[in-house]
Amino acid sequence: xxxxxxxxxxxxxxxxxxxxxxxxxxxxxxxxxxxxxxxxxxxxxxxxxxxxxxxxxxxxxxxxxxxxxxxxxxxxxxxxxxxxxxxxxxxxxxxxxxxxxxxxxxxxxxxxxxxxxxxxxxxxxxxxxxxxxxxxxxxxxxxxxxxxxxxxxxxxxxxxxxxxxxxxxxxxxxxxxxxxxxxxxxxxxxxxxxxxxxxxxxxxxxxxxxxxxxxxxxxxxxxxxxxxxxxxxxxxxxxxxxxxxxxxxxxxxxxxxxxxxxxxxxxxxxxxxxxxxxxxxxxxxxxxxxxxxxxxxxxxxxxxxxxxxxxxxxxxxxxxxxxxxxxxxxxxxxxxxxxxxxxxxxxxxxxxxxxxxxxxxxxxxxxxxxxxxxxxxxxxxxxxxxxxxxxxxxxxxxxxxxxxxxxxxxxxxxxxxxxxxxxxxxxxxxxxxxxxxxxxxxxxxxxxxxxxxxxxxxxxxxxxxxxxxxxxxxxxxxxxxxxxxxxxxxxxxxxxxxxxxxxxxxxxxxxxxxxxxxxxxxxxxxxx
Amino acid sequence: xxxxxxxxxxxxxxxxxxxxxxxxxxxxxxxxxxxxxxxxxxxxxxxxxxxxxxxxxxxxxxxxxxxxxxxxxxxxxxxxxxxxxxxxxxxxxxxxxxxxxxxxxxxxxxxxxxxxxxxxxxxxxxxxxxxxxxxxxxxxxxxxxxxxxxxxxxxxxxxxxxxxxxxxxxxxxxxxxxxxxxxxxxxxxxxxxxxxxxxxxxxxxxxxxxxx
Amino acid sequence: xxxxxxxxxxxxxxxxxxxxxxxxxxxxxxxxxxxxxxxxxxxxxxxxxxxxxxxxxxxxxxxxxxxxxxxxxxxxxxxxxxxxxxxxxxxxxxxxxxxxxxxxxxxxxxxxxxxxxxxxxx
Numbered sequence: 105x106x107x108x109x110x111x112x113x114x115x116x117x118x119x120x121x122x123x124x125x126x127x128x129x130x131x132x133x134x135x136x137x138x139x140x141x142x143x144x145x146x147x148x149x150x151x152x153x154x155x156x157x158x159x160x161x162x163x164x165x166x167x168x169x170x171x172x173x174x175x176x177x178x179x180x181x182x183x184x185x186x187x188x189x190x191x192x193x194x195x196x197x198x199x200x201x202x203x204x205x206x207x208x209x210x211x212x213x214x215x216x217x218x219x220x221x222x223x224x225x226x227x228x229x230x231x232x233x234x235x236x237x238x239x240x241x242x243x244x245x246x247x248x249x250x251x252x253x254x255x256x257x258x259x260x261x262x263x264x265x266x267x268x269x270x271x272x273x274x275x276x277x278x279x280x281x282x283x284x285x286x287x288x289x290x291x292x293x294x295x296x297x298x299x300x301x302x303x304x305x306x307x308x309x310x311x312x313x314x315x316x317x318x319x320x321x322x323x324x325x326x327x328x329x330x331x332x333x334x335x336x337x338x339x340x341x342x343x344x345x346x347x348x349x350x351x352x353x354x355x356x357x358x359x360x361x362x363x364x365x366x367x368x369x370x371x372x373x374x375x376x377x378x379x380x381x382x383x384x385x386x387x388x389x390x391x392x393x394x395x396x397x398x399x400x401x402x403x404x405x406x407x408x409x410x411x412x413x414x415x416x417x418x419x420x421x422x423x424x425x426x427x428x429x430x431x432x433x434x435x436x437x438x439x440x441x442x443x444x445x446x447x448x449x450x451x452x453x454x455x456x457x458x459x460x461x462x463x464x465x466x467x468x469x470x471x472x473x474x475x476x477x478x479x480x481x482x483x484x485x486x487x488x489x490x491x492x493x494x495x496x497x498x499x500x501x502x503x504x505x506x507x508x509x510x511x512x513x514x515x516x517x518x519x520x521x522x523x524x525x526x527x528x529x530x531x532x533x534x535x536x537x538x539x540x541x542x543x544x545x546x547x548x549x550x551x552x553x554x555x556x557x558x559x560x561x562x563x564x565x566x567x568x569x570x571x572x573x574x575x576x577x578x579x580x581x582x583x584x585x586x587x588x589x590x591x592x593x594x595x596x597x598x599x600x601x602x603x604x605x606x607x608x609x610x611x612x613x614x615x616x617x618x619x620x621x622x623x624x625x626x627x628x629x630x631x632x
Numbered sequence: 633x634x635x636x637x638x639x640x641x642x643x644x645x646x647x648x649x650x651x652x653x654x655x656x657x658x659x660x661x662x663x664x665x666x667x668x669x670x671x672x673x674x675x676x677x678x679x680x681x682x683x684x685x686x687x688x689x690x691x692x693x694x695x696x697x698x699x700x701x702x703x704x705x706x707x708x709x710x711x712x713x714x715x716x717x718x719x720x721x722x723x724x725x726x727x728x729x730x731x732x733x734x735x736x737x738x739x740x741x742x743x744x745x746x747x748x749x750x751x752x753x754x755x756x757x758x759x760x761x762x763x764x765x766x767x768x769x770x771x772x773x774x775x776x777x778x779x780x781x782x783x784x785x786x787x788x789x790x791x792x793x794x795x796x797x798x799x800x801x802x803x804x805x806x807x808x809x810x811x812x813x814x815x816x817x818x819x820x821x822x823x824x825x826x827x828x829x830x831x832x833x834x835x836x837x838x839x840x841x842x843x844x
Numbered sequence: 845x846x847x848x849x850x851x852x853x854x855x856x857x858x859x860x861x862x863x864x865x866x867x868x869x870x871x872x873x874x875x876x877x878x879x880x881x882x883x884x885x886x887x888x889x890x891x892x893x894x895x896x897x898x899x900x901x902x903x904x905x906x907x908x909x910x911x912x913x914x915x916x917x918x919x920x921x922x923x924x925x926x927x928x929x930x931x932x933x934x935x936x937x938x939x940x941x942x943x944x945x946x947x948x949x950x951x952x953x954x955x956x957x958x959x960x961x962x963x964x965x966x
Binding site: 200201202203204205206208265268269270272273276277278303304305306307308310311312314315318319322323324325326328331332333334337340341609614 | 641645652653660663668669672678679682683760762763776783
């Protein structure tokens with residue numbers, strides 16, 4: 105009798121208070137939106153096969169890239185790791201029966217669904233063409249369904265905030281006896297830092313979107329220069345949230361990588377304290393750099409200089425993590441399982457993404473690269489090459505625990521390979537054409553960029569194939585996969601002590617922790 | 633069917649854990665409320681910086697007496713709310729109910745006074761944004777000032793309304809004698825929310841009504 | 845382990861404390877209104893904000909019992925205010941320094957300022 109079979113029927117899922125079931129419902133939802141967002145991406149890439157804007161009208165194209173962005177950001181990536189894996193794993197990893205506020209957890213899921221419905225309404229009635237960033241004055245004036253979309257994002261924001269509240273309280277108050285802060289798995293530290301950002305940054309997005317709604321509905325005019333408002337003020341408000349939001353996106357991915365590398369190289373993490381502290385440092389410093397999105401917006405040069413300096417600062421804790429992971433791998437007993445392959449891919453892809461972020465943080469460089477495909481490539485390397493790769497790796501790593509089944513390792517490696525090749529083909533060419541001046545959000549372009557766009561489109565098809573393949577063999581394993589052993593990877597954190605899959609209240613008796621999460625018993629730690 | 637009292641949720645190990653979890657949860661929610669309103673205070677700072685003459689002139693149309701009265705009303709409601717929590721801690725159910733009712737009453741008074749202020753402004757055409765149609769000349773960008781005024785006080789008023797709702801809910805539970813020295817967490821949590829609503833008004837009042 | 849054996853710590857303050865704090869709040873409200881009548885400009889704004897902050901401090905510490913609460917809850921509330929101030933500070937840094945850098949002349953911010961203030965002296 106496990107959490108999947110404990111209670112039966114639709115209502116037992118829709119009214120569940122079990123964090124594991126809620127996590128699964130989120131997983132299904134975010135993956136569905138991932139694929140929907142991906143469809144819009146493929147439409148964009150299809151148009152860009154040829155220089156002429158011949159497949160869709162410019163208006164249609166604007167809607168496709170906007171919906172791609174908005175769906176991916178608000179419905180997929182922000183909730184992705186915390187709401188699905190986080191919900192499932194946090195109580196298990198800390199030895200608790202559930203999160204602190206199970207009913208609030210279910211409410212968060214329903215709020216998410218409500219926000220998604222607003223987006224569906226937008227899709228069907230009027231669509232959206234402002235770009236996912238909703239910049240004024242265009243967004244105050246365009247005829248598309250801005251209000252329903254922004255209200256949708258507003259609602260989704262509250263789902264995120266309440267999840268953040270739940271996680272912080274859970275981690276503070278419900279750890280098992282003996283589970284000190286210094287013994288927490290690094291995924292928990294990462295989710296904790298993420299939750300702090302969710303609680304502090306998301307409300308600013310909420311007020312921003314609310315102000316946009318009243319601007320459209322009542323002409324309030326805070327962002328309307330004809331009556332003295334300031335459109336750049338919108339950008340300050342928007343990016344005050346949206347920059348920390350990218351840390352909401354990546355920090356959980358960092359946490360996953362710490363887990364994957366330690367378990368699949370069977371080695372204690374190098375620099376536990378540094379990685380834990382750097383998660384908190386990134387969360388804090390991440391609030392101070394938002395102006396680097398606004399270097400060419402009319403922001404003062406002085407403020408731009410300050411933001412640029414702070415942007416370089418936030419790279420330091422991030423780099424500390426990358427060095428620590430590499431040091432962990434050194435002399436580890438590396439198994440090239442699918443999770444490890446995804447972790448290695450992450451380190452490579454995220455390093456590229458992160459470094460190009462530093463290039464963009466230099467004002468003089470950004471002036472040339474702003475609004476080009478270089479930026480598009482940068483953020484896809486960190487968000488997709490980073491978060492999505494880590495997310496898929498994590499799904500593989502915890503798949504046995506979630507479902508009690510093993511996926512097919514051969515297909516998994518093929519899937520990883522296709523995704524890796526496809527991803528690089530899609531986005532590396534975008535660095536090249538971006539640095540050569542190809543602007544973003546354009547549906548037609550001059551012929552000299554054609555080859556790069558075509559490589560990118562081919563890449564997107566390979567990437568899409570890899571992702572679909574991954575989905576197929578994972579689903580296949582649910583019905584025909586080998587039954588998973590209790591602890592297939594030999595992990596030492598508490599979730600592996602629970603049954604596979606876990607029982608409804610996680611543990612038959614309260615676990616007591618006496619060692620760290622990466623204290624693999626048989627490895628002699630080299631003390632020289 | 634006997635319900636265990638005091639109520640302890642299945643996933644908590646002790647009442648103390650449940651209580652401190654609830655308080656931390658509410659403080660986190662209050663932190664996000666602070667950041668939520670901060671956007672409006674930021675807009676206020678921006679536009680006051682850009683158009684000081686507008687703020688100086690426009691605020692004359694706000695009634696300081698009514699504003700100050702509302703401030704006192706909310707402060708008093710904060711007192712009665714705190715006393716309600718105290719009554720619950722001491723097991724004085726009647727005092728709890730009286731203080732909750734008074735808090736609700738003061739909240740209603742606040743909204744009534746706001747209603748009068750709003751209708752006065754509507755009458756004079758001192759409306760936000762594109763609805764601004766006042767006859768009297770106010771220099772700079774008066775539509776912006778009144779946009780700020782209505783959005784800030786409107787959002788605050790919405791929070792007062794929600795507060796009234798939760799106070800009423802706690803009142804009903806108090807009628808059921810659910811609270812006492814061993815268990816009064818919901819009263820305290822609602823109290824925390826209500827005090828924050830008061831704190832926000834403590835800043836709104838001087839910034840909107842007392843610009844000099 | 846705090847999660848296991850924490851008892852519901854409830855300091856029950858005397859009624860007198862609440863009434864004194866309430867009195868202080870009323871008094872401070874009176875001060876705020878009086879100062880505004882005196883028409884002090886920027887100083888008036890500063891005074892108004894300081895008084896409001898004191899009132900907020902009193903409500904938070906005594907009515908919301910923060911002074912008897914855990915260190916973390918106190919830091920949390922203070923932290924949210926700190927982040928709010930960071931938001932204000934950096935945004936106002938932009939709003940307040942627009943147009944300061946003269947692109948055509950290619951001078952830096954402080955040189956421009958110096959040149960401008962020298963011009964003022966003439």
